[in-house]
Amino acid sequence: DAKTTQPTSMDCAEGRAANLPCNHSTISGNEYVYWYRQIHSQGPQYIIHGLKNNETNEMASLIITEDRKSSTLILPHATLRDTAVYYCIVRTQGGSEKLVFGKGMKLTVNP
């Protein structure tokens, strides 16, 4: 079962920052938070991951709370191409490398 909870959907205006929340209150100390997105009819695309510290790459920033029970994915300047289903996933460590996907959150970027 997925170990994260996300809103079902969110809208964002083009050019604005999109802040996507995720709760993972049962996360273990050695588990990472991963974010993927899936644009319609395509395979999931890796965005970013983190353990404790905030992370930033060319796609997004990941802010993890100090207690690690929640995180926020930030798309600094959302474009129409960022419209997708976003998945926040806690990575199971040890024994298997599998990702367990939940329902994700549909982000719609509006003109």
Place this chain on the structure above:
Amino acid sequence: ETGVTQTPRHLVMGMTNKKSLKCEQHLGHNAMYWYKQSAKKPLELMFVYNFKEQTENNSVPSRFSPECPNSSHLFLHLHTLQPEDSALYLCASSHLPEGGTTGNTIYFGEGSWLTVV
């Protein structure tokens, strides 16, 4: 372009046909996966291969038969499928250090859309 290539992108097959889905990764990874995504359902893990050995079969019916001849290639052989098997089949890969069970980021292909008629 993720470095994971799946063919064909679209496949229509009858219930008595035998077909195969192919996945090739150009990332030097040694772990490969098959996922299934049915309409309006989350992605479901089907199989995991680490160093060419199957390490997980998530209670997948035997009409789906995976094959991993080497670390770069993964096949899903399909036989006597049902219409409810119509779905997007996704291949993925990652790097698993030798002797370890934790690895790095998993990268997905674009998927193969399968329709069973």
